Structure formats: C-alpha cells, structure tokens
Amino acid sequence: MAAVDDIDRAIVGVLSRHGRATYAEVGAAVGLSAPAVKRRVDRLLDDGVVVGFAAVVDPGAMGWGIEALVHVYCQGRIAPSALRDAWEPIPEIVSASTVAGTADAVVRVRARDVQHLEDTLERIRGSAAIERTESTIVLSRLIERA
Amino acid sequence: MAAVDDIDRAIVGVLSRHGRATYAEVGAAVGLSAPAVKRRVDRLLDDGVVVGFAAVVDPGAMGWGIEALVHVYCQGRIAPSALRDAWEPIPEIVSASTVAGTADAVVRVRARDVQHLEDTLERIRGSAAIERTESTIVLSRLIERA
DNA sequence: GGTGAAACTGTTCAATC
DNA sequence: GATTGAACAGTTTCACC
Numbered sequence: 357m358a359a360v361d362d363i364d365r366a367i368v369g370v371l372s373r374h375g376r377a378t379y380a381e382v383g384a385a386v387g388l389s390a391p392a393v394k395r396r397v398d399r400l401l402d403d404g405v406v407v408g409f410a411a412v413v414d415p416g417a418m419g420w421g422i423e424a425l426v427h428v429y430c431q432g433r434i435a436p437s438a439l440r441d442a443w444e445p446i447p448e449i450v451s452a453s454t455v456a457g458t459a460d461a462v463v464r465v466r467a468r469d470v471q472h473l474e475d476t477l478e479r480i481r482g483s484a485a486i487e488r489t490e491s492t493i494v495l496s497r498l499i500e501r502a
Numbered sequence: 503m504a505a506v507d508d509i510d511r512a513i514v515g516v517l518s519r520h521g522r523a524t525y526a527e528v529g530a531a532v533g534l535s536a537p538a539v540k541r542r543v544d545r546l547l548d549d550g551v552v553v554g555f556a557a558v559v560d561p562g563a564m565g566w567g568i569e570a571l572v573h574v575y576c577q578g579r580i581a582p583s584a585l586r587d588a589w590e591p592i593p594e595i596v597s598a599s600t601v602a603g604t605a606d607a608v609v610r611v612r613a614r615d616v617q618h619l620e621d622t623l624e625r626i627r628g629s630a631a632i633e634r635t636e637s638t639i640v641l642s643r644l645i646e647r648a
Numbered sequence: 649g650g651t652g653a654a655a656c657t658g659t660t661c662a663a664t665c
Numbered sequence: 666g667a668t669t670g671a672a673c674a675g676t677t678t679c680a681c682c
Binding site for chain 2: 452
C-alpha cells in the first residue's frame, strides 16, 4: 500500500468527474502516458483508494421520486455488522452508517412515493431489534458532489 | 425524451455497479448487442437519466478521515437558492438538501479531522442566517450504493 | 435492434532513464 | 522503481441491413 501522491490525487480527481475517460485522456490531464496511468489506477484499485466506478443516475428520471433520511434508534447494543446484514437485502437503502449522537444509525432511503417509503420504513424497522425511527423527507437537493 | 423501459433500467443497474463495463459486457447482461447498448446509453445521457460516470473513492484513503451529518435550523424563511449560493463555495460539503421536518436543511460534510470539521461548521453557520446546527458524526459506513 | 468493418483503446511486454 | 514506446487483442463507433 504505497502512499497516495499528488499525481494519484489528480488522477482520482479526473476519474471522479469523468469515470469513463480513457487512460490516454487522464494521462493528458495529469501529464503521464496511458500505461503509466493504468498502472496507477490498478494500484489505487488494489489499495482500495478507488473502490470502483459507477454511473451517476438522476433518481427522479428513474422514477425514484422521494428520498428520506432515517435516524434509527436501536434496542440495546447491536453490532454494526448485524445492521449491515439486516439491511443489505433492502434495495431502497442508498446508504447506511452508524453514528455518534442520539441516534445509533442513519439510513438514506429512496422510494417511488410515500406509500413505497412507508413500506420500506416498515421493512427497515422489522429487520433488526430497532426501537424507533425518525424520518426526515428530502425536499430539494441543493448540492450533490461525488 | 423517450420513456425509460425495463431494458434501460437493467442497463442503468449494471452501469451503476460497474461504471467502466464495456458495451459488450452490458449487452451480455441485458440481452442486447454492444451497439444497441451504446445507442441506449447515449440516449440516457442525452435525456439526463444518466448524469455521468464517476470513480467511487474511499474518502478515508484520500485523507478525508471524518464525516458528519449537519442538521441546519434557519432564522425565519430562507430561499433554497440562497442556501445553495451560500454553500456552493464550501468544498467540504458533499451534499446539501432542504428537508421537511424539524430542521430546514441537512448538509453532509467531509473533513480531514475534528479541527477541520469544526472550522467547516463555523463556515457553514457564518454563510447564511442560520440559527443553530446539530451535528451527527458518522462512525462507520455500513452500506454505500450509487 | 443486428451485423460487419475501420479506427481507436486497453493491455502487456522489453527497453530505457 | 517508474516511464516510455511498440505491438496485439479487444472495444468503440460507424454505415448499412
């Protein structure tokens, strides 16, 4: 696991914005040849600095009209891995994290509509020893950066 | 702007998880030839269903060690656009949304360390007519999907 | 939406600084 | 130890069916 240097950061910067850029294009942007870029990207993938590549999708256009932030309060102590295993099968969950604060975890959920959101919340609550949830509906996305 | 059909959804599903998959690979997964996949992806890009492609980066490996969810309570009514303009220049903000609930907005912030986080929170508070903020520190990411 | 052909890119190698 | 440049396999991208 070599250190991440300035060129690596530049490569990551380009690929964060243009994930399908060719190695030659990235090389032109950072001052390296295509094979040199490929070697670095392979190393960044091996080291886990770059986890993967993804299409950035407009949730609204895909029919996922509603988004909510759900604060989850658990009964007693639950291992983070237990929560992950319980929530992994729920496709409506965009992200989930354990947190330090009054809540134990925060889950970001995307659903088609309020009914679908309610069903998903019920599924989240039923998936583990959860005391209660507190949902915050997202109105409009102001800023969204990779 | 044609409708998004099931094949489009399947293509988006593959590219969400494997953003650098070849058109032939996507085609094999959805039952189409490579040129047919390209035509659909080009249309999805034109229609704004797919906004772009991005490398998924591990923030910790890049030296962004700490993440927080900041609930923002405003003084009186503030236009969403005013919040966006005020926060756009703050690079530590990963995402920001107005919400329906007790808070007016939720901001996701990434910083190098607690000191950097504190500085960023101060900057967020000073950028608009904000009454108070309530921060939740992220401990560990359980699930992270595109 | 599929097919085939031309141009380009990804990938690997030996050689080099 | 890392980069370059050449070479082949594979992919993108056309036109056309």
